[in-house]
Amino acid sequence: MIIYGSKAVHIKSEQSKTSICPSCGTQGSLTLQVFRRHAHIFWIPLFPIGKKGMSQCHHCKNVLETKEMSESIRREYNNLKNKAKGPIWQFSGLGIIAVLIAWSSYASGEDKKLELEYIASPVNGDIYEYKIETSSYSTLKVISVSKDSVFVSPNEYEISKKSRIYRINKPENYSELSYGISKSKLKEMYHSGEIFDINR
Ligand SMILES: [Zn+2]
Known part of the structure; x- marks a missing residue:
């Protein structure tokens, strides 16, 4: 059986200074968070498949999914998302595959020789x-x-x-x-x- 799926890894957080919480009305209380998902097979990360995120108010604890964000919060979130870089290990599986391909083509070249x-x-x-x-x-x-x-x-x-x-x-x-x-x-x-x- 092949076990596969996807997993989200937290890659960046930033507190928004200007935005106002739509739930409690506090200014500067929202923390924006960005996650990057990756596909995995047998728990080995293969490659990233996009970012997602949310905001949380540390005053009233209200959580907003990206689709629930107001336009100004979402703009700020999108800026953060574009800056946020995920870790290279999320490509581990592709790295392993590349090494295997390189090795097998080397081996078959040696075989031909x-x-x-x-x-x-x-x-x-x-x-x-x-x-x-x-x-x-x-x-x-x-x-x-x-x-x-x-x-x-x-x-x-x-x-x-x-x-x-x-x-x-x-x-x-x-x-x-x-x-x-x-x-x-x-x-x-x-x-x-x-x-x-x-x-x-
Ligand atoms: Zn709030």
């Missing part, structure tokens, strides 16, 4: 995950490498889900037979996406 190295200099035991046709995937295992070719043993099994290909990667699934692929053909297969992953 490694794969390019693997394809340029194959070694025995490398496993190529490749596409046979739509919804049909299998693996090849490198069993020897010569100057310009690699010799691979094909997996005798195939699987329809790319993400489950690891299930057929078992030593006993590889054929006794092997065949050669030129290193240039191998590069071509990798760059065309026919070989889509290499495990070493």
Whole structure:
């Protein structure tokens, strides 16, 4: 279950010197307060979703929502609201998400770099995950490498889900037979996406 909601945080208060309380008629008795709401998920603040506020009279304790304020009180409240800055931690979740995105794109970049190295200099035991046709995937295992070719043993099994290909990667699934692929053909297969992953 995903627990989410919103929460208001008090960010600024100011006592109004000129306004008059509509309830008791006292001048300068109103304190204006601004809150900023943020969305949260599992209690982690995600991002702010607007400000709201109220005024309270410290003489008669009367509370006014913004929609109940007279025009002059509301003008003063709006000025305060525009000045009021909320805390940066209300963006925590967005920060976490940005860090995760940056990290995963870095990690996948590093992964690509490694794969390019693997394809340029194959070694025995490398496993190529490749596409046979739509919804049909299998693996090849490198069993020897010569100057310009690699010799691979094909997996005798195939699987329809790319993400489950690891299930057929078992030593006993590889054929006794092997065949050669030129290193240039191998590069071509990798760059065309026919070989889509290499495990070493
Ligand atoms: Zn009052």
